Amino acid sequence: MAGGILKFFLPKDRVFYTLFENAGANLETISKKLVLVVNESDYNKRAHLIKEMEELEHKNDLVTHEIFVELGKNFITPFDREDIHSLASALDDIADYIYAAAKKINFYKIDPTSDSGIQKTADQIEMAVLAVNQAVRELRNLKNTQKIVECVIKINSIENTADEIFDMSIERLFDSDVDAKELIKKREIYQTMETVTDKCEDAGNVIESIVVKYA
Amino acid sequence: MAGGILKFFLPKDRVFYTLFENAGANLETISKKLVLVVNESDYNKRAHLIKEMEELEHKNDLVTHEIFVELGKNFITPFDREDIHSLASALDDIADYIYAAAKKINFYKIDPTSDSGIQKTADQIEMAVLAVNQAVRELRNLKNTQKIVECVIKINSIENTADEIFDMSIERLFDSDVDAKELIKKREIYQTMETVTDKCEDAGNVIESIVVKYA
Amino acid sequence: MAGGILKFFLPKDRVFYTLFENAGANLETISKKLVLVVNESDYNKRAHLIKEMEELEHKNDLVTHEIFVELGKNFITPFDREDIHSLASALDDIADYIYAAAKKINFYKIDPTSDSGIQKTADQIEMAVLAVNQAVRELRNLKNTQKIVECVIKINSIENTADEIFDMSIERLFDSDVDAKELIKKREIYQTMETVTDKCEDAGNVIESIVVKYA
Numbered sequence: 001m002a003g004g005i006l007k008f009f010l011p012k013d014r015v016f017y018t019l020f021e022n023a024g025a026n027l028e029t030i031s032k033k034l035v036l037v038v039n040e041s042d043y044n045k046r047a048h049l050i051k052e053m054e055e056l057e058h059k060n061d062l063v064t065h066e067i068f069v070e071l072g073k074n075f076i077t078p079f080d081r082e083d084i085h086s087l088a089s090a091l092d093d094i095a096d097y098i099y100a101a102a103k104k105i106n107f108y109k110i111d112p113t114s115d116s117g118i119q120k121t122a123d124q125i126e127m128a129v130l131a132v133n134q135a136v137r138e139l140r141n142l143k144n145t146q147k148i149v150e151c152v153i154k155i156n157s158i159e160n161t162a163d164e165i166f167d168m169s170i171e172r173l174f175d176s177d178v179d180a181k182e183l184i185k186k187r188e189i190y191q192t193m194e195t196v197t198d199k200c201e202d203a204g205n206v207i208e209s210i211v212v213k214y215a
Numbered sequence: 216m217a218g219g220i221l222k223f224f225l226p227k228d229r230v231f232y233t234l235f236e237n238a239g240a241n242l243e244t245i246s247k248k249l250v251l252v253v254n255e256s257d258y259n260k261r262a263h264l265i266k267e268m269e270e271l272e273h274k275n276d277l278v279t280h281e282i283f284v285e286l287g288k289n290f291i292t293p294f295d296r297e298d299i300h301s302l303a304s305a306l307d308d309i310a311d312y313i314y315a316a317a318k319k320i321n322f323y324k325i326d327p328t329s330d331s332g333i334q335k336t337a338d339q340i341e342m343a344v345l346a347v348n349q350a351v352r353e354l355r356n357l358k359n360t361q362k363i364v365e366c367v368i369k370i371n372s373i374e375n376t377a378d379e380i381f382d383m384s385i386e387r388l389f390d391s392d393v394d395a396k397e398l399i400k401k402r403e404i405y406q407t408m409e410t411v412t413d414k415c416e417d418a419g420n421v422i423e424s425i426v427v428k429y430a
Numbered sequence: 431m432a433g434g435i436l437k438f439f440l441p442k443d444r445v446f447y448t449l450f451e452n453a454g455a456n457l458e459t460i461s462k463k464l465v466l467v468v469n470e471s472d473y474n475k476r477a478h479l480i481k482e483m484e485e486l487e488h489k490n491d492l493v494t495h496e497i498f499v500e501l502g503k504n505f506i507t508p509f510d511r512e513d514i515h516s517l518a519s520a521l522d523d524i525a526d527y528i529y530a531a532a533k534k535i536n537f538y539k540i541d542p543t544s545d546s547g548i549q550k551t552a553d554q555i556e557m558a559v560l561a562v563n564q565a566v567r568e569l570r571n572l573k574n575t576q577k578i579v580e581c582v583i584k585i586n587s588i589e590n591t592a593d594e595i596f597d598m599s600i601e602r603l604f605d606s607d608v609d610a611k612e613l614i615k616k617r618e619i620y621q622t623m624e625t626v627t628d629k630c631e632d633a634g635n636v637i638e639s640i641v642v643k644y645a
Binding site for chain 1: 512597600601604610613614617639642643
């Protein structure tokens, strides 16, 4: 039957779509936890959420690692090897920075519920991650390029908004009467959160370059 | 006629030279604006210059994007795909950090005319960008490799000087009696400016590696 | 004789192993100097050691440069070109950050012998570099993959320990009564040192990906 020989040629490379989708779904979960963290005034309840985020971040590490292993084993890949590598790295970075931001909040004993900059940026992060995840899911079927392009535009627009929130938060911080130590702590949290949307933009850029080449 | 078949083989890849030259020329303009900014004591006049720099930075984004699109469309490229990618990224980074440095000066309400470290670094940045631009223009005709090598050596030497100015500025800052907030602001501006010359060095390194392979 | 034609096919690429081993051995020397620096309470004696580290760092630059030149000249390489590039960059970064950490200690006039965080991290750096060097030396003979995997696991474990020391040091710093300037200086030294173990992990990851593909 045709199946026999077809199976031989059938791209084992389908595995990449599944792995990217796993990473994307995981990112969605971890970004929702971040929103919970920044709306939680109780240190211990936040600590519990951050513990869960650590496990999700570790799960993302494993998926990234699996993508790299598959990349090493497969000569045929659905798109350029370098694009697969860059996309996996970007998704991994998103998870790393989301977790790092949450961790720093408790590490520095900052109450996020009294900082609208932190809360607004967490909302933007969730939106950006949703758009990244949607774009990732469209990769399997590159026919709907319009949809992917919309996601990429959305991610870039969210990144701009996050930049503005960041600038506003930093400006407010320097104009406030917080002492230097507090300022250094908050600035680091803002920067870590802002980096998440940068990494979402990186992921969007890779996906866009894949669309340009293969669609 | 020969033209028919020649055209078929004629590298469409010439487009890359033109795009890199556009980016280089644009960088020269933006670096000259930075020198104007750091010599301007009036906040509003600086704001006007920074607005112009934002447009130039955006123009660079578009050129970079176009290079990536052409990279996706062209199977034949004048040099290694990874080198084209790295050079485009480095030139884009130069524009980003020059604009970021100028923006931070007004954002943090720093008077650059009273800070010789900022002014001296802006001069080094302009010199480094001129050397990068010159090296980029030599790429089209790889015969004059001596000229390119001289540019790369010059960029590296400028980067060293910028490092020394940076160290001196930081040392002076910590020894001064400015408060911590002022120190954090100035240090961030110094760092952003110093990163520009690092990115010029990155661009020089890519150009050097192209010369090694193709000349 | 067979030698004639064999020589033609015999990989000139052996040069890469030698260059990587040179870099690895050099890293070991520079990391040992860092341990000496952090255990030396005399500023001038530290200055002397740091001067030696500068020369070692420069030696590493030259090896890295030579690897890139060979990469440009050789079409056949013992492993993927991108892996060679990434590994050379990671080893170069390790040297850069080790030297930068030592330089900052004297630049900021910090007494490392009174800071257990700095001293403990230097020990971790030395251990991580030893593991990197061991993994690099195993590359020439990819048969002993078990050994390489053990090195990579060790590097990752050391990186985790360095992270914990970093967190503890930062926490202690913010809880102490040091003024903001002192805090900024020490935090920068901690971060630079912690980055060294990150770069060791990067090197380990590249080596692991080489093993996955070729062993």
